[in-house]
Amino acid sequence: LERMKKWTVRMHQMVCKVGKDDPRRVVHSIKVGLSLTLLSLIYLLEPLFQGIGQNAIWAVLFVILIFEFTAGATLYKGLSQGIGTLSALFLAFIVKVISQSMGRTGYAVFIGFSVFVIGMLTTYIRFFPSIKKYYDQGVLVFFATYNLITVSGYRDQNMLHMVFQRLYVIAIGFGLCIIMSILILPNWSGKDLQNSIISKIEALAKSINEFLILTACVNEYFQEPDKKVKSSYPSKDIDGGYEAALEWKSADEALETFASLEPRHSRYCYPWQQYVQLGKILRHLGYTAISLHGCLESQIQTPRSVRALFRQPCQHVAEEVAKVLTELADSIRKHCHCSPHIADELHGALQDLDIAIKSQPRLFLCSKPATVPRTDTLDLLAWRSKRQVDLSKDSNRKSLHRTLSNIAITSLEFSEALPFAAFTSLLVEMALRLELVIEEVEELGR
């Protein structure tokens, strides 16, 4: 009972959260319920039923399949499924005409054969990448409608009448969806695309902040090197934010298609092409953020002392980047220009970093002086021959192999400053890419 109660509370919270996150969802649900009730009136009211009859049920099915959250998606689905249904009806009609002259048995065989052929072809066509991406549902509806019509048409003498009635019914369903989704409290895909961009920018800013917290506690992190290596790949907790920015492709490409179908509406037109462009740039920013994070996880680590020297300027740059991102998200949300001084503090932070690096040039020296390349080669040869011996005499190869390759890599005494240099370079790279984002957002503001 206790558990049941807990579950109910959690359920209640979730229901509220889904509604609060986007109140348009509640409106949409009511719209769908209303449309279906209106359509079922055709069935329930006697005079309407006389005119349309059993076929009314297809209008219900059609509405269930095409009524989507945004106007663009509804239009897109309605068109693709409408075309699928129309061509299926047309094909079924032709098959009926052709088979008119055949006998009863011949007709049955012909129908069975056509079902086989159409089933095979449509299934095969659905493997085509472009069809799968854009017309999958349309093809499926074509396939289903054709089968339903021809097979049930076998026992229905008046198939032509049925075909026309179904057309009529689907037109009713389509019209109702259009009215409900475009004319009454419409949800636009363009708006969704904008929200998606804003949430991506905010996720990036948030994850950079998280990463600041990580660098802040990097001291403790460093005192246990063994622990670090174990927990390093793949660390889930931080990736989350970046991945939101990277997962652009599938969902947002669909939104893009839908948005392109929407009429230019209201005083403010959502410039979806620009959102798509901005999304691409953000994705690249996300990649940089991920490799920045990768540097923190790298197995070759800059010594703690070096890190401590540069922590402050690096953190400053990262903070500024996060701040700029948050401001940009705000300015997109409010459809306004962002301040022309938005990146000033970031530039200042970059200058500080530059100065910090220049003040410590010795760090970018290798840990060994320059005169010993020869000995190194000798070292290498010694290491290699030793390794060969090791390998030849080992019995449980696997674990040794693993240790060996770890030694092999960590024994390479790459300059200790390498990872730090990579870190800095990526941070600067990030600031540069941010510049592009700012430009794009300014473009949007106009």
Add this chain to the structure above:
Amino acid sequence: LERMKKWTVRMHQMVCKVGKDDPRRVVHSIKVGLSLTLLSLIYLLEPLFQGIGQNAIWAVLFVILIFEFTAGATLYKGLSQGIGTLSALFLAFIVKVISQSMGRTGYAVFIGFSVFVIGMLTTYIRFFPSIKKYYDQGVLVFFATYNLITVSGYRDQNMLHMVFQRLYVIAIGFGLCIIMSILILPNWSGKDLQNSIISKIEALAKSINEFLILTACVNEYFQEPDKKVKSSYPSKDIDGGYEAALEWKSADEALETFASLEPRHSRYCYPWQQYVQLGKILRHLGYTAISLHGCLESQIQTPRSVRALFRQPCQHVAEEVAKVLTELADSIRKHCHCSPHIADELHGALQDLDIAIKSQPRLFLCSKPATVPRTDTLDLLAWRSKRQVDLSKDSNRKSLHRTLSNIAITSLEFSEALPFAAFTSLLVEMALRLELVIEEVEELGR
């Protein structure tokens, strides 16, 4: 006509390509065609029709909706849609029983109301993230079935009979799908998951090779710095390969669910959990590859002379990485152990790189000597005040702002070796991550 001919040829090529890429697709298409023909026999043959009747059409619809390419997907869809249909039938039955005592008008109002409530609730539920991810189709089928049954049940006195017949028919459809997809020439999701991993590894190897070609022609690339900056973001041609490795999530998560449903079959069991694990590690490798590519595109570039010095060892490492990846893909495909010496040459290449870096320690010095941080701060102050003046008097702020921020960043004289250091560090990082991939593949081989 000429165009028509061309189009036909292209179409023909595409049809052949889809079949050649995976001959199982052709088999699957034939299986679908066959199943539907068998089901339509119920309708076409007189004795069978007497028993089942009009409802046969629902078996056809059910099969069209659930018959998927792999056995796991068919099972998953069959179960979720079967449960959806069953609960819809159950609910419709209850509504029918409750409304028994009402008058004709009361019944109609009750039905209309229930359609509204159910429509609203299911639409709202479909916004829940977990429902959307796993049970979307099941909920949709529940919704559609409930509407069809209650609305059409209004004029059908014998609804109970209809409900049972429909159950019967759906059981036939489900049984047929199971037989066709699991017993006759089955396609396993586990196999698909394996193929997906192999193609990801190969895509990574291919893109690293492509990137070698790019570095090879980096000389020409560098002589036109203006052109470079313009064409740098977002460059499409190279990203392709990496993105294949990154786009793990949506499609492969589905495959994962499907594979978990499949019975442990045949002599070789596909270890799907390990494939998923491997996919995660590969994704991280892909991120590193992307930032490596980002280094090539960076606006702060290492001078050509520096690059030329290290090009050879870097290329060697990259080549070895690509080679190891190709070998790993092969060993997964053949379900065999990979050679224990697979990474030996890679280690050799890393050693060479190490030596090359150590032989040129001066490069990792800053371009300016260490004694001038003061002047730098002065520079900075001068630059800032100059900038302030510039900003206050400018009229077309935008373009100037852009130029200014570009100057601001490129004027920061970060050590010229920084981007190169980042590049090297990432390359080494990649080799390290590759080590993890090798381990995972060895695990798989057992």
